[in-house]
Amino acid sequence: MTGIKTILVVKVKDSDGRARSESLAQISDDVFGSFGNSMTLKSQMSACSFDQLDIIPGLLPDGSDTRSEDSPGVIDITISESLLNDRSIVRNAVTTAVEDLLNITLPEPYQHVMYVVEGCYEDCGWAAYAYLNSWLSVYQGDYYKCVGVQMHGEFKRYMPIMLYEVPG
Amino acid sequence: MHTNAPLFVRSDLRFDGENDGFERILDPSDANGVEGTSVPIEITDEQREVMKKQLAKRELVSNVSTLKMNTDFEVSDVGVESTSQEIKKT
Numbered sequence: 001m002t003g004i005k006t007i008l009v010v011k012v013k014d015s016d017g018r019a020r021s022e023s024l025a026q027i028s029d030d031v032f033g034s035f036g037n038s039m040t041l042k043s044q045m046s047a048c049s050f051d052q053l054d055i056i057p058g059l060l061p062d063g064s065d066t067r068s069e070d071s072p073g074v075i076d077i078t079i080s081e082s083l084l085n086d087r088s089i090v091r092n093a094v095t096t097a098v099e100d101l102l103n104i105t106l107p108e109p110y111q112h113v114m115y116v117v118e119g120c121y122e123d124c125g126w127a128a129y130a131y132l133n134s135w136l137s138v139y140q141g142d143y144y145k146c147v148g149v150q151m152h153g154e155f156k157r158y159m160p161i162m163l164y165e166v167p168g
Numbered sequence: 169m170h171t172n173a174p175l176f177v178r179s180d181l182r183f184d185g186e187n188d189g190f191e192r193i194l195d196p197s198d199a200n201g202v203e204g205t206s207v208p209i210e211i212t213d214e215q216r217e218v219m220k221k222q223l224a225k226r227e228l229v230s231n232v233s234t235l236k237m238n239t240d241f242e243v244s245d246v247g248v249e250s251t252s253q254e255i256k257k258t
Contacts, residue, residue, distance in 0.1 A: 088191070092205040105203045126180040131191075132230035134176060136204075152181045 001053055005111040007031070007041075008058035009144075011076040012094055014083045018118040020142070024071030027116065030145040032057050034072050041150040048151075058110040061102050077101055084121045091115065091138060107135035116144045128152065176206055177223060177230035190219055192235055209235065 013019035057073020130137035222228035
C-alpha cells in the first residue's frame with residue numbers, strides 16, 4: 001500500500017445535539033497533525049510504510065480546505081437521527097447527510113472516510129469499527145484521537161490488500 | 169428489495185477484543201436513493217461460524233463476495249434476516 005490517500009473526517013452532531021466537544025481544527029490536528037501534532041494517523045502510517053503512504057486531508061468537492069474554520073480534511077454535519085438508535089441507523093444517516101451536503105456519492109472523491117460520533121448508546125462495547133476492503137470507519141467518543149485505534153481502523157481496511165491479492 | 173447484494177465484513181475494535189460482523193450493502197433503490205448504506209445480516213451462531221471460516225479461507229472476501237438471498241427474508245432499518253442464504257464470490 002503506497003501513494004497518497006485522501007481522508008475526510010466527519011464530525012457528527014445528532015438530532016439531540018450530541019457532538020464531540022473538540023473543534024474541527026482540533027480534530028484535524030488529531031488525525032492529520034495539521035497544527036503541529038506529531039503523533040497522528042498520518043505520522044504513523046508514514047512511519048509504518050517507510051514514508052511510502054501519505055495520508056492527506058481530503059479537500060471538499062469545490063477544492064476548498066474548509067467550510068467554517070481552518071480545519072483541513074474535517075467537516076461537521078447534523079443528522080436527522082439520535083445516537084440513541086442502533087449504530088446502523090446512525091451510520092446510514094451520516095452517509096445520507098454527507099452525500100446531501102457535499103452533493104457526492106461516497107466515497108468519491110476520497111479514499112477513506114472517518115465518522116466521529118460523540119458516544120455509543122446502543123450495542124456498545126466498541127471503540128471503533130471499520131469495513132474490510134472498503135472506505136469507511138466509525139469512531140465513538142474520544143477514540144478517534146487514539147493513534148492505536150486509528151491504526152486499527154486503517155489497517156483493517158487495507159489488510160486484505162496488504163496480505164493477499166483480492167480475487168477479481 | 170434486491171436479493172443479491174455485496175457483502176461487507178465489519179471489524180469491531182472492542183474493549184474485550186475484536187469481533188467481526190457481516191453486513192449487506194443496500195441497493196440505492198432500497199435506501200431512498202442513497203449510495204453506500206448497509207445493514208447487519210441477522211444470522212444464527214452456526215451461520216456466523218460458517219461465514220467466519222469462509223472469511224479465513226478467503227472463500228468470502230469483503231466488498232467482493234455477494235450474498236444471495238431467497239425470497240424468505242425480512243428487512244428493517246437495523247438488519248436483514250433470512251432463513252436461507254448463499255454466499256458466492258463474484
